[in-house]
Structures are given as C-alpha cells and as structure tokens.
Amino acid sequence: MSTIKVVIEQLKKGNPVILIDDVETHSSYLMGLAETVTGQYVNLMTKIGKGLKYVCINNRKTKQLNLPLMDGKNNPNKNFAISIDHHTSTTGISAFERANTIKAVMNEDSKPEDFIKPGHVFPLVYSDNGMLDYIGVVEASADLAKISSSFSGITYLCEILNKQGDVAAIHEVADISKEYNIPSIKITEIFKSMYNASICTLDGKVVHGQKLGRKLGYPTANLDLYTSNDCFKNGVYGVKVKWRGLTYFGVMNTGVKPTLNNNMQKSYEIHIFDFNHSIYGEEINVEVKFFIREEIKFCSINQLIQQIEKDIQKVKDTFELQQKVKIGS
Numbered sequence: 001m002s003t004i005k006v007v008i009e010q011l012k013k014g015n016p017v018i019l020i021d022d023v024e025t026h027s028s029y030l031m032g033l034a035e036t037v038t039g040q041y042v043n044l045m046t047k048i049g050k051g052l053k054y055v056c057i058n059n060r061k062t063k064q065l066n067l068p069l070m071d072g073k074n075n076p077n078k079n080f081a082i083s084i085d086h087h088t089s090t091t092g093i094s095a096f097e098r099a100n101t102i103k104a105v106m107n108e109d110s111k112p113e114d115f116i117k118p119g120h121v122f123p124l125v126y127s128d129n130g131m132l133d134y135i136g137v138v139e140a141s142a143d144l145a146k147i148s149s150s151f152s153g154i155t156y157l158c159e160i161l162n163k164q165g166d167v168a169a170i171h172e173v174a175d176i177s178k179e180y181n182i183p184s185i186k187i188t189e190i191f192k193s194m195y196n197a198s199i200c201t202l203d204g205k206v207v208h209g210q211k212l213g214r215k216l217g218y219p220t221a222n223l224d225l226y227t228s229n230d231c232f233k234n235g236v237y238g239v240k241v242k243w244r245g246l247t248y249f250g251v252m253n254t255g256v257k258p259t260l261n262n263n264m265q266k267s268y269e270i271h272i273f274d275f276n277h278s279i280y281g282e283e284i285n286v287e288v289k290f291f292i293r294e295e296i297k298f299c300s301i302n303q304l305i306q307q308i309e310k311d312i313q314k315v316k317d318t319f320e321l322q323q324k325v326k327i328g329s
Contacts, residue, residue: 002183004147004193010183011148016041018160018177018184019144020170021137027159028173030182031141034106034154039096042156046095048176051159054122055102056138057081058153062125065105066112069125079126079138085119092120106152124157129199129232131191133291135318140187143194188321195322198240200231202268202286206279209269216301218308220253220269221279223286232288234266234295238315241272242285248272249327251315252286255295259304271312274328290318 007017014036020028030045034055042053062069067081085092086101101121104110127133130143141155160168160176168176177184202225209222221241234255241248250272256265270286292314298304316327 001189002185004185004189006183007144007185008148011036011144011150014038014041016045016182017144018173018182019137019140019157020173020184020186022186022188023135025137025167026170027137027167028170028184029137029141029157029159031144031155031157033145033148033150034102034152034156035150037099037102037156039094039099042099042102042158043095044180045158048160048180049158050161050165052122053098053120054124054138054157054159055105056124056126056141056155056157057105058126058142059128061105061154062123064112065110065115067117067123079124081123081125083118083120083122084115085121087114087116089116089119092116102154102156106154127291129291131187131194132197132199132289135187135191137187140190143190147193192322192324197289199237199288199291200229202229202288203227204268204284204286206282206284208280209267216305216308218271218312220271221284223268223270223284225268232291236292236295236311236315238289238292238318239270240287240289241270242287243277243279243282248275249316249319249325250275251292251312252288253295258295258297259301271308273312273316290322292318 010017011033016030016032018028019031030049032041062081070080070082084101086104089097098121104114124138126138126142131139133139141157142153145153145155160173162168162172173184202223204223204225206221207224237252239250239252241250250270252268252270254268257267292311298307319325319327
C-alpha cells in the first residue's frame with residue numbers, strides 16, 4: 001500500500017491511482033480526477049481494469065444535469081444515476097468519447113440536454129460529507145479529490161476485474177499496481193487521515209428531558225442549542241463532547257424520535273461513553289464527526305434498544321478505526 005501523500009501527488013500529476021474497498025465490497029478501482037481525464041487514460045483503465053466506467057458526482061451536479069437515480073431494486077445503495085453519453089458521441093463506447101463525456105459532466109455550463117440517456121458512462125452520486133457520511137469507494141474518491149485541491153470535485157473510476165472477469169483479488173490488484181507502477185491505497189487509510197475533519201459543531205446547554213434514554217438503559221444529555229443548526233439530516237452520529245476542558249466520545253441521535261411519539265419536536269440527545277457525571281445546566285461543545293444511519297421508526301421498544309446497542313458498537317468501532325483508540329469495554 002502507498003501513503004496518502006504519494007497517492008495525492010500522483011493525482012495532482014494527472015495519473016491514476018488504485019482504491020481498495022477494504023470495508024464492504026472488497027473490490028478495487030482505478031481512479032482519476034475528472035479535470036485530468038484523457039482518452040489514453042480511459043483506454044488504460046479499460047485495458048488493465050476491464051470493468052465499467054463511472055463518473056462520481058455530488059448531489060448538486062445530479063440536480064444540474066437532471067439525472068434520475070435508478071430504482072431501489074437495481075440500485076440497493078441508491079447512488080447509481082442513469083447512464084449517459086455526451087450528445088456529440090457517435091456510439092459513445094470509445095475511450096475518447098467516454099473521456100469527453102466525463103469532461104462534459106465537469107463543465108459548469110453543462111445542461112441536461114447535453115447528454116443522451118442511457119449511455120456508456122455511469123454516474124455515481126457521493127454523499128455531501130464524503131466519507132464522514134459513508135465509508136465507501138465513491139466517497140473516498142471525492143475526499144481524495146478535495147484533498148488534491150480538485151476544482152470540480154468530480155472523479156472517474158473503473159472497477160478492476162481479473163482475466164476471468166471476476167472481481168480481482170487483492171494479490172491480483174497488487175500485481176497490477178506493481179506492473180504499471182500505479183500506487184494503491186485502502187479506503188480506510190483515507191478515512192484515518194480525516195480524523196481532524198467533522199461535519200459541524202454544536203454548542204449548547206444540557207437541559208432536563210423526558211429521561212427516556214435512562215429508562216432504556218442509555219442515559220443521554222439533552223442539548224438545548226444556542227443557535228439553530230440545519231447542517232445535517234436527522235439520524236445517528238458519532239460525536240466528540242468537550243466539557244470542562246475534557247473530551248469524551250459518544251453517540252448522538254438528532255430528530256423527532258418517531259418510535260417514542262415525541263410530537264415531532266426535534267431534539268439532540270447524546271449518550272456519552274464512560275461518563276457518569278451530572279451535567280444538567282452545564283455548557284458543552286459537540287463535534288459531529290461522522291454519520292451512522294438515518295432516523296427510523298421501530299415497531300417496538302425492544303427493536304429500538306437492539307438498534308441502540310448496534311449504533312453504539314458501530315460508533316465505537318468507527319472511532320477506533322479512525323483514531324486508533326480503545327473506547328470502553
């Protein structure tokens with residue numbers, strides 16, 4: 001594996017790199033920045049990667065080009081948009097026409113009518129906060145683009161298959177990396193490098209709530225914000241809490257608590273790990289580090305408790321991955 005510094009240097013030079021998903025799919029991808037795409041590079045990716053060609057875009061670009069997402073049955077991750085070719089394409093299948101399509105997607109003046117649907121380049125939509133929202137290859141490519149000072153934030157990918165057409169094993173990817181002198185990096189290494197990043201910060205005072213968390217076995221600090229904050233969606237997050245000069249890890253649920261019939265009042269509730277102080281009336285600072293899942297309504301309290309246990313473990317595992325610390329027992 002290469003260091004993130006080496007990978008960034010290669011991307012800035014316009015060269016492709018290899019991303020290895022060591023979290024979920026265990027597949028690997030060739031990646032480049034959209035502003036440096038060429039027909040030669042797309043052709044190289046086709047030769048050594050053999051997989052589909054993707055262009056990775058944000059939600060703003062999806063709306064600009066009016067690209068509908070594929071339905072859930074064929075798109076379980078809900079990030080595939082309908083495939084496209086630029087309107088100047090003939091067949092759209094050549095390396096140079098695919099490169100031209102990727103460049104056109106990057107263009108700030110591009111319009112929906114500039115593209116033919118379906119086509120031969122497959123848009124993948126990454127989460128707005130990158131890997132802080134979801135630890136995946138598409139988000140990893142977006143964060144690498146950001147770190148590389150990419151002005152567009154748009155990347156392109158090609159899945160790496162082996163000679164038999166199956167997903168390439170890690171040793172096969174290593175052989176490709178060595179043969180073509182292309183640096184490779186695991187997406188978890190990119191996530192680790194972002195330990196100082198956060199989605200946003202919240203300041204407020206801990207107030208009395210309904211003590212429902214305590215009744216469920218997970219006491220929470222209910223935060224009354226000093227200023228309203230709409231920087232993130234309802235759901236569960238990993239957080240760092242600062243109180244009286246000390247820092248603690250925790251899990252936060254923000255939303256309307258639909259399972260508990262909370263009358264649709266939005267709340268910010270934080271379960272702080274390894275913490276047994278009474279802090280009612282105290283001021284705390286909350287750094288929202290990463291997203292875990294959306295808020296949902298459960299059929300029973302028991303299901304909610306089981307999910308809380310899973311959320312806590314997920315948050316601890318993610319913090320331990322990123323910050324190399326052991327949290328609690």
